Amino acid sequence: MLDKATNCDVLIIGSGMAGSMLGAILARGGAKVVLVDGVTHPRFAVGESTIPHFLVRLQMLAARYKVPEITTLESIDRVDKEIGTTFGIKRHFAFVSHREGEEPDPRETILAGVPKALYKATHIFRQDSDSYMFHVAIKYGCVPRQNWRVADIDLRDDGVTVTGQNGEVIEARYVVDGSGFRSPIADKLDLRDDPCRFKTSTRSLFTHMVDVPPFDHMVDWPKEQRPPLRWHDGTLHHTFDRGFFWIIPFDNRKKSTNPLCSVGLVLDTRVHPKPADMTPEEEFFSFVDKFPAVKRHFRGARRVREWVSTGRVQYSSKKTVGRRWCLMSHAAGFIDPLFSRGMSNTVEVIDAVAWRILESLKDDDFSEERYEYVERLQQGLLSYNDDLCNTSLLAFPHFKLWDAIFRVWGFSSNYGAMRLSRAQLHYNLNGDDQVYRDLEKAPNTGFWWPDEPETKAMWDAMVETVEKFEVGEVSADDAAERILRMVLDSDLPPAAFGYKDPSNHNLHPTTMDLARFMTWAIKDGPPAARELAAGTVEAMGRAALRRKKIG
Template sequence: MQTASATQGKQADIDVVIIGAGPSGSIAASLLHQAGKRVVVIEKQHFPRFSIGESLLPCCMQLIEEANMLDAVNAAGFQFKNGAAFRYRDQYINFDFTDKFTPGPGTTFQVERGNFDKLLADTAAEQGVEIRYGETVESVDLSADPTLSIRDEAGKLYTIEAKYLLDASGFGRVLPRLLNLEKPSNLANRSAVFTHIQDNIGDKEVDGKPFDRNKILVSVHPKNRDIWYWLIPLSEGKCSLGVVGEPHLLSGLEDNLEEMLLDMVKQEPGLNQLLSDAEVLRECALLKGYSANVSTLATDKFALLGNAGEFLDPVFSSGVTIAMQSASMAVKCIARQLNGTPVNWEQEYSIPLMRGVDTFRTYVEAWYDGRFQDVIFYDDPDNKIKQMICSILAGYAWDESNPFVNDSRKRLNLIVELCK
């Protein structure tokens, strides 16, 4: 790997600089390298590093395959996933992602993101991508070709110039911060408290049903439907556990997040029963005000990928899918532009990407106002409609042949009325 000391001064032979080596950065780097472009990835941290967003969606698998990383992911021993389960009081509903409207993979994995992200980055590096770890982007100049000022691990500054710039920095949101692109989200401010546990669930049952380790379990608080929990089975008998709610609903024990989380678990009888023997494995963390938006997603000089552009909410595990989808879509535009074809970034990247994001947004908003919860827990669902909704929950939010994607708000409102 080339060191920072060997890169002092501008490097005009680089096609694309990518900020961040997470899923969107690694996928984009791999795809660009396959297209014959020279890519350098700047990553602030060293991998593996902890991150949330452990429950992948099946749609991710076709994007992983596009980047020639599928064999590595399949061989890694991650927890198999074939659907999602929802529980509210004594109601339990599951969605089988293989029984969906949209063609494509119906299964995926639930992953410890530290290991998963490192696997993708290592696979990209094995393909020939250059990744520089422990380096921080200090400033960006877009007056000509994108030029970045970067501080290496020794504290030295150097500059790097490229023909295009991708921000895959996730919650770091490097370009929105440096270029003043931040814009308030239209979603309510919420917080999440989370950790990893050794779940020790064994053969425990809830409402006479054994715990299905092949599905994420989303539980709704029995007295306040604005509060929900995730339980994501991982390999080796572990789970990711989290609770989400507006800040005032999770207040009072901010100085002891573990006590707060465990107290919230006790308030949901089914979850409390499953986790009666659980052991907390890592310090609990708090993520505040995570929903974010930007004024500009892309220009002829830069594009924002995944969470660097917009993050909605963790409820349907859409974050990694949006990240990978944005990487694939952006790379196709970059390749054309670098090959001399003009690209309308608004029409060819931002608008098409946001069609899927806005589909997810429809269901996130309806989850919190209760309408989508009413649909999910309806006791006599139409199978064809359930398959269409299942496709969205499986990540196929860009399939406009699905009526619940093509006209998401109108279709959802119609089903809400029918459920009433």
């Protein structure tokens, strides 16, 4: 295998979910791929919560590149069949606001879910998901190198030479670095911004625990003040002044055989600097003890692995693509676990870079210009996520402001996922790859609804308002009122999903609510909503007719 692996078309550094998924796609497309990694599978990783953008992108990747195994991660039913019963279910994003020494107020909670008819999403147990994708990549022809560490990289106009610490030399026509923060290419080319360009400044402590009970048992709230779903059915965040806990259970369904729960604490470094005289566990529980309901939630919980305690988690790069190389997703930069954008951004970048690499191999043209969109995409994804996380952290102590921000993110994200679903439906009908390429033509690259100007203007105004609040130019209440007023005055946020009702913090539409939304959008909605809804219904109708004819 050493002789066969000496020369390849593409060398991918990092065999996590990103590297393995890209490797499977490229190998399926006919490329000779070597997949190297400094450690082995299975291994611990965080980034376990899914969002609709991620799930739809999995469908797109599987269909576009003919790798059906990718859709396994989309559905809890497929996971059970193909991987195992170690994953949890993900039916919602939920947030409970806390103040030191006080019980949480049931009126200061947010739960956002989707109808079960649309998604059967998972809490991804990364140890098993990443190992699964790694072996899918091998199945399609990738040559693996585990425990293989990069010693040196020589990037030339005519090719790439990568030398391992074991002395092996691999010659490649193109190299993708999907290794994360410790990127060999970023180090070689001195690509990291110093200081990092992002506004968000957080650090994190995290581990896996057992004996973390459902939060539903920790609060004695009347039925009418409880959300329509169990807190334990999804990704729960306990938010407080410039920080939050995450709780991602893998044991929240009957079929689960995994007792673990992913637990983390994220802290704004501008308010919560790292202490010099506490262990990570001591610091974690010092914050747990500040909030009575959180303290009950972790009473009796035990870690099963050592804590990871980071410095600032944000990092950025001056550029992410060059001639014959690409920093992919987490090698390019990172913002924060909040909103679970990491895996979603990763699969979007995979989609953008994969077909370009396959065409470069065919044409023997690896010019940087070919990858200009990938550069704009990665920087845009990071910038918009930076605005989202930074404004949210600033708003956490002020529920009205935080709730208003969440509504802007929520409805724009709903439409963004719908835009992708419509494209996928049309591809399934005609198999024309142009429908995917047309998605790249939107003006606001990296924004989740990139081709709708009113939403983009609302987003920019929201960010500006929160930053004025940060420096004291407006109060939290005034900032909240300005942002909420934009939501209420706009025709775009769907009333059927609850966005127009300031007293409703359970944004969990039923299947009937979804039908009401589609009817409204097609008959009375603004042009952007009408176009998305009508295009989706048309594609669904054509697909149903096709199935009927085939049947």
